[in-house]
Amino acid sequence: MKPIIEVKNLSIDFKVKNGILRACDKISITINDGEILGIIGESGSGKSTFASGILNLVANPGVISEGQIIYHTKDGESVDLLSLSQREYSKYRWTHLASVFQAAQNALNPVLTIKDHFLETAWAHDSKIKREEVISKAKKIMKQVRLEERVLDYYPHQLSGGMKQRAIIALSLLLDPEILILDEPTTALDVITQWYIIDILRKIHNESGITMIFLTHDVSIIGSIVDRIGVMYAGQVVECGDVEDVFKNPSHPYTYGLMHAVPSLHDDISKRKAISGYPPDLLNLPDRCRFSERCMFYISGRCQGDKERTDKLYPVKEGWYSRCYLWREVLKL
Amino acid sequence: MNVMEIKNIGMSFENRVNKMEKIRAVVDFNLSIGEGEIIAVVGESGCGKTTLGKVIVGIYEPTEGEVLYKGKNVKELKGREYKDYRLGVQMVHQDSYAALNPNRTIFQSLSLPLLQNRIAKNKSQALDILNGFFNEVGLNPPEQFLEKYPHQLSGGQRQRILLARALSVKPRLIVADEPVSMVDVSLRIALLDLMSRMNKKHNISFVYITHDLGTARYIANSGRIVVMYLGRMAECNQIQKAIENPRHPYFKALLAAVPEADPDHRRDYSAELPLRSLDMPDIVNQPTGCKFHPRCPLCSEICEREEPKLRTIDGGLVACHHV
Numbered sequence: 001m002k003p004i005i006e007v008k009n010l011s012i013d014f015k016v017k018n019g020i021l022r023a024c025d026k027i028s029i030t031i032n033d034g035e036i037l038g039i040i041g042e043s044g045s046g047k048s049t050f051a052s053g054i055l056n057l058v059a060n061p062g063v064i065s066e067g068q069i070i071y072h073t074k075d076g077e078s079v080d081l082l083s084l085s086q087r088e089y090s091k092y093r094w095t096h097l098a099s100v101f102q103a104a105q106n107a108l109n110p111v112l113t114i115k116d117h118f119l120e121t122a123w124a125h126d127s128k129i130k131r132e133e134v135i136s137k138a139k140k141i142m143k144q145v146r147l148e149e150r151v152l153d154y155y156p157h158q159l160s161g162g163m164k165q166r167a168i169i170a171l172s173l174l175l176d177p178e179i180l181i182l183d184e185p186t187t188a189l190d191v192i193t194q195w196y197i198i199d200i201l202r203k204i205h206n207e208s209g210i211t212m213i214f215l216t217h218d219v220s221i222i223g224s225i226v227d228r229i230g231v232m233y234a235g236q237v238v239e240c241g242d243v244e245d246v247f248k249n250p251s252h253p254y255t256y257g258l259m260h261a262v263p264s265l266h267d268d269i270s271k272r273k274a275i276s277g278y279p280p281d282l283l284n285l286p287d288r289c290r291f292s293e294r295c296m297f298y299i300s301g302r303c304q305g306d307k308e309r310t311d312k313l314y315p316v317k318e319g320w321y322s323r324c325y326l327w328r329e330v331l332k333l
Numbered sequence: 334m335n336v337m338e339i340k341n342i343g344m345s346f347e348n349r350v351n352k353m354e355k356i357r358a359v360v361d362f363n364l365s366i367g368e369g370e371i372i373a374v375v376g377e378s379g380c381g382k383t384t385l386g387k388v389i390v391g392i393y394e395p396t397e398g399e400v401l402y403k404g405k406n407v408k409e410l411k412g413r414e415y416k417d418y419r420l421g422v423q424m425v426h427q428d429s430y431a432a433l434n435p436n437r438t439i440f441q442s443l444s445l446p447l448l449q450n451r452i453a454k455n456k457s458q459a460l461d462i463l464n465g466f467f468n469e470v471g472l473n474p475p476e477q478f479l480e481k482y483p484h485q486l487s488g489g490q491r492q493r494i495l496l497a498r499a500l501s502v503k504p505r506l507i508v509a510d511e512p513v514s515m516v517d518v519s520l521r522i523a524l525l526d527l528m529s530r531m532n533k534k535h536n537i538s539f540v541y542i543t544h545d546l547g548t549a550r551y552i553a554n555s556g557r558i559v560v561m562y563l564g565r566m567a568e569c570n571q572i573q574k575a576i577e578n579p580r581h582p583y584f585k586a587l588l589a590a591v592p593e594a595d596p597d598h599r600r601d602y603s604a605e606l607p608l609r610s611l612d613m614p615d616i617v618n619q620p621t622g623c624k625f626h627p628r629c630p631l632c633s634e635i636c637e638r639e640e641p642k643l644r645t646i647d648g649g650l651v652a653c654h655h656v
Binding site for chain 2: 043160161162163191193194195196198217218219220248264265269272274275276279
């Protein structure tokens with residue numbers, strides 16, 4: 001596996017009234033060419049901030065305070081995306097890295113038809129491209145996301161939520177990006193529409209081998225699409241590895257808790273258990289392991305929640321890391 | 334005795350642009366809710382499940398049929414009896430932020446119904462009552478939450494407050510409309526557990542409205558499930574039985590679309606859905622005959638012509654010609 005993006009020590013800070021809030025804390029993660037990487041985390045865990053960090057689109061008052069994002073292009077070049085100016089970076093956005101943001105239903109301009117969205121996007125990146133060329137490309141992609149051609153003439157309000165989501169996925173694919181970042185692409189959709197979107201994404205991935213980064217809070221949806229998974233908690237990656245390993249035998253107590261907190265259709269209901277307590281306040285982080293207050297090992301006194309020892313990741317096996325220094329104990333659960 | 338009985342109710346809304354058009358959100362619906370029973374109502378968005386919930390609570394007056402509370406028609410209730418119904422049937426909303434007044438502290442918001450309905454004589458008594466319920470829903474210590482404004486609390490905490498608010502007037506039935514869909518995954522089960530605990534402890538009936546079949550199965554484990562499609566009941570059965578052996582083709586498709594977290598089962602997910610079309614038909618121009626026939630894999634000539642009636646099959650109700 002060849003890496004396509006290497007995120008190194010990425011930290012994103014927000015200056016707020018009561019201090020500095022670090023939404024992403026020294027995130028290092030490697031994304032391989034052609035894989036689907038899942039990032040899972042609850043609200044406030046920093047996953048959306050991480051996505052905007054990769055695109056260098058962190059909104060004020062947020063700033064990227066440290067880190068590198070190395071992008072390995074097809075020609076074998078390596079570029080640090082964060083060292084580029086906004087103007088230089090804009091050559092990469094959409095043409096190399098595209099994204100579908102959260103609440104994509106509201107991302108379309110209500111006074112433009114879907115066709116205008118395609119034209120506007122194409123012209124913003126290459127003002128010389130012919131109208132017919134864009135439209136024939138748009139028709140091709142619309143077929144890929146299983147929308148009829150006539151949808152191109154519709155305004156956003158004429159589409160249902162699922163259709164809008166598909167139109168936006170089509171739009172993101174217009175300039176043949178190598179990497180597609182999807183932030184909660186199925187949230188707020190019905191199960192049948194959700195199934196449909198996942199099915200489309202998987203087929204697009206199989207056909208074109210596009211690299212995808214899939215951010216979600218929904219544990220059950222992620223198991224059915226991603227190859228590798230990163231788990232985020234309070235701004236840190238707490239576990240990262242192959243989805244089969246992480247799901248079957250989590251090596252961090254938070255992942256273990258999450259896997260046992262989601263009710264499904266076939267399991268034993270009595271085995272489901274909530275994680276007690278609430279996530280920590282990022283402005284008042286405890287002087288211990290960030291998960292300690294909700295962790296069964298800390299609560300039962302088997303762990304002291306030593307902060308220094310959670311500052312690094314421990315390799316469980318090759319390509320599988322955990323932030324818990326008692327990961328051997330967690331594996332036994 | 335049944336807490337609530339819904340008899341042949343229909344709820345149509347007028348289209349403001351075209352006065353001739355009627356939007357029939359709920360059609361000819363029957364349901365009885367027993368004492369201490371948990372009923373899960375599932376369906377896609379636009380199927381009328383929230384409208385049904387609002388009819389039960391009395392926010393909407395049904396355009397057809399009648400709603401009986403403790404055996405009496407709600408429309409004819411007067412004075413004390415009507416007040417008894419309004420207090421006895423409470424609702425927990427999906428968006429906990431929108432459901433609380435942002436300009437008032439939690440205590441101001443929650444003490445008002447207690448004082449208004451003379452459940453508490455004065456503020457200090459209201460405080461005592463609320464302290465009790467806050468302890469019960471796991472908001473400890475209560476003082477920390479009562480003096481706060483809604484924006485200072487997390488989604489999970491606000492949802493607990495809504496539940497405490499509903500419980501504080503001692504209801505017999507709570508309609509919970511997607512109460513956990515905006516709550517973090519790790520906190521969802523705790524809220525569902527809390528609801529089933531209240532169900533057992535106070536013998537309160539619950540109508541749990543959701544599109545998430547996993548949580549429906551979790552909370553209504555021993556209760557019933559109602560599957561809605563375009564305002565009609567498609568299937569109704571004991572939840573375990575229904576999930577193990579779905580009858581209606583729509584319910585089968587819904588079950589097949591539920592994602593599976595376990596990577597061992599991931600191949601089962603999304604091979605193909607047993608549906609002919611994935612889009613819901615227009616609610617204004619509904620299809621003829623069986624409303625599901627344009628999407629149904631079993632569709633035949635009779636389905637286009639005749640709307641199927643609910644039939645009792647294996648202890649449950651199913652509306653399909655081909656079962």
